[in-house]
Amino acid sequence: MMTALxxxxxxxxxxxxxxIGAQSQRPLAIVVIGGMIAALVLNxxxxxxxxxxxxRQPPRKEGAVWGGVD
Numbered sequence: 001m002m003t004a005l006x007x008x009x010x011x012x013x014x015x016x017x018x019x020i021g022a023q024s025q026r027p028l029a030i031v032v033i034g035g036m037i038a039a040l041v042l043n044x045x046x047x048x049x050x051x052x053x054x055x056r057q058p059p060r061k062e063g064a065v066w067g068g069v070d
Contacts, residue, residue: 005041008033 014022016031 004036008036
């Protein structure tokens with residue numbers, strides 16, 4: 001997550017630039033930033049949901065011991 005955020009913030013000047021050379025750098029920076037944001041959201045929110053669907057187990061109750069044994 002920190003790596004993706006660092007890349008996103010590092011490419012912001014290239015995505016917002018209007019100077020000479022920005023015509024070639026700006027579209028690439030925008031695409032990379034969009035891809036990093038999409039990957040960040042998918043990994044953060046979709047992956048845990050997919051794991052719970054594949055395992056077909058309800059989420060553990062609060063205070064349950066690891067492995068589901070009380």
